[in-house]
Amino acid sequence: MEIEIFLRTIFFVFGALIGSFLNVCIVRLPKSESIVFPSSHCPQCQAPIYWYDNIPLISFLALKARCRSCQKGIPLHYFVVELLTAALFFFAYIVFGFSWVLVPAFVLIGLLVVASFVDLEWRIIPDEVSVGGMWVGFLLSMLIPALHKGPASEVLIVGSMVAFILGGTCMGLHLLKLFRFKIPVDGEDKKILLLGTAFLLLQWSLMTLAGVIPSCATSFAALADALQGAVIGACSLWVTGLIGEVLITKRVVTEFDFKGMVDDPLALMKALHGAGYVDAQGSLQSALRDVKTAAGLKLEPVFEDKRQEIFAMLQDVDQGGVMGWGDVKFLAMAGAFLGWQLALVAFFIAPFIGAVFGLIKVLRRQDTAIAYGPFLAVGIVASLFWGDMIIRWVMGMYGY
Numbered sequence: 001m002e003i004e005i006f007l008r009t010i011f012f013v014f015g016a017l018i019g020s021f022l023n024v025c026i027v028r029l030p031k032s033e034s035i036v037f038p039s040s041h042c043p044q045c046q047a048p049i050y051w052y053d054n055i056p057l058i059s060f061l062a063l064k065a066r067c068r069s070c071q072k073g074i075p076l077h078y079f080v081v082e083l084l085t086a087a088l089f090f091f092a093y094i095v096f097g098f099s100w101v102l103v104p105a106f107v108l109i110g111l112l113v114v115a116s117f118v119d120l121e122w123r124i125i126p127d128e129v130s131v132g133g134m135w136v137g138f139l140l141s142m143l144i145p146a147l148h149k150g151p152a153s154e155v156l157i158v159g160s161m162v163a164f165i166l167g168g169t170c171m172g173l174h175l176l177k178l179f180r181f182k183i184p185v186d187g188e189d190k191k192i193l194l195l196g197t198a199f200l201l202l203q204w205s206l207m208t209l210a211g212v213i214p215s216c217a218t219s220f221a222a223l224a225d226a227l228q229g230a231v232i233g234a235c236s237l238w239v240t241g242l243i244g245e246v247l248i249t250k251r252v253v254t255e256f257d258f259k260g261m262v263d264d265p266l267a268l269m270k271a272l273h274g275a276g277y278v279d280a281q282g283s284l285q286s287a288l289r290d291v292k293t294a295a296g297l298k299l300e301p302v303f304e305d306k307r308q309e310i311f312a313m314l315q316d317v318d319q320g321g322v323m324g325w326g327d328v329k330f331l332a333m334a335g336a337f338l339g340w341q342l343a344l345v346a347f348f349i350a351p352f353i354g355a356v357f358g359l360i361k362v363l364r365r366q367d368t369a370i371a372y373g374p375f376l377a378v379g380i381v382a383s384l385f386w387g388d389m390i391i392r393w394v395m396g397m398y399g400y
């Protein structure tokens with residue numbers, strides 16, 4: 001019993017320490033700064049932060065959320081991220097026990113926390129987290145196949161079929177969209193179509209190989225499940241976005257979008273046009289899709305304090321107000337860790353959580369445009385912890 005309490009404490013403290021590092025990623029990743037160098041400093045007065053003021057959870061409380069040298073407030077997210085990561089690590093240990101599966105579970109939790117908090121602030125999920133995280137997910141699936149619980153061959157066959165149908169539908173609709181709105185095929189389109197096809201062929205080959213080379217069967221099966229998870233996770237979101245995009249016409253930004261946001265919407269439109277973010281017709285230039293360019297959006301001083309609102313507005317229009325690549329890539333990453341069944345569970349949970357928050361916002365008469373990443377993240381965590389239970393429960397309802 002004592003050892004159990006000891007281990008739980010260890011994982012909580014470990015989570016708080018990792019949370020402290022995640023805070024650095026959350027602040028620096030969108031600005032394209034190194035996450036290793038320089039060492040921690042106060043963003044307001046640049047004073048270095050010494051180790052005794054950098055103890056997770058404790059320092060924030062001891063300093064009463066103020067910087068020791070300049071007394072300016074430390075944002076609450078520093079504390080929230082540390083506490084949240086600690087709690088999730090603690091809980092992951094309770095669910096999975098002392099096993100290798102904890103490694104990918106911790107990595108996934110870290111990625112989800114960073115993505116959620118960056119998305120809340122910037123309305124964007126950095127590729128380092130989504131695409132980079134996806135490759136890590138594939139690697140960990142091979143190394144720790146227990147993560148995918150040795151998927152039965154029937155599960156993989158069904159997954160393969162769903163992946164081909166859903167993937168094919170998405171690629172077809174995407175090409176239809178490009179054709180219909182006469183959008184030129186850009187580098188991102190080519191990358192996604194190529195990767196999607198490669199993943200589909202690879203998961204199919206791995207299923208075949210697993211039967212031929214029995215010694216690698218578990219790793220191959222786990223990787224096949226991870227690839228199916230990435231394709232099905234991404235395409236479940238992508239297809240909902242595409243249906244919206246094919247049905248509605250392409251939106252452009254107009255000065256009316258900025259009415260009420262700044263004193264002089266026309267001047268803002270001119271500034272955005274001058275900076276190359278929108279063309280004369282109000283179509284967004286692809287520069288905005290790049291995280292780094294967007295975070296460094298050059299604006300005249302008069303618009304500076306509205307930077308995040310303006311950026312969020314442009315993002316909404318760029319995504320046709322429906323679904324962005326960021327969320328699609330994010331769920332692909334989660335699928336690489338969870339496999340195709342749990343990726344689908346996460347996809348179905350997220351809108352419920354989003355709907356609840358949306359309703360609260362509407363009731364409070366707040367701005368209803370909200371980042372979807374954090375809801376997806378909650379769905380992914382719920383699926384990681386309780387997904388198998390949910391699948392059994394749903395199957396039970398249908399008498400399986």
Ligand SMILES: [Zn+2]
Nearest residue numbers: 042045067070
């Ligand atoms: Zn300071």
